[in-house]
Amino acid sequence: MRAVVTVIGKDKVGILAQISAVCAECNVNINDVNQSVMQDLFTMVMLCDIREMNVSFKELSDKLSKKGNELGLSIHVTHEDIFNSMHRI
Secondary structure (H helix, E strand, O other): OEEEEEEEEEOOOOHHHHHHHHHHHOOOEEEEEEEEEEOOEEEEEEEEEOOOOOOOHHHHHHHHHHHHHHHOEEEEEEEHHHHHHHOOO
16 A cells, blocks of 8 residues: 655755654655755655554544644645545546
8 A cells, every 4th residue: 555645835954854754653665755846845745655554544644744734834645545546537
C-alpha cells in the first residue's frame, strides 16, 4: 500500500527534513520525492510506502497535518487507492 503526500506553502529551510522526520517516526518509507520552489512557493509530492507504518492512516494524516500547521504549510495525505480512483479517466 502506498500514499501520496502533497505539501504546499511558503519556502523555508528544513521543510523536507521535518516532513521526513514525521514519516520516519511513523515507519513510513519515502519511495519518491518531487519538489519545486517557484519564487517563494514550495511544492512537494511524495510517494510513500505505508505497508509497515506503526500508526493508523488517520494518525499519519493528523501528524503530518499538525506539522504542516506548525510550519505554515498545507499537507494532505491521500491513500493510493483513492488517488487512483480520483485520477482515472
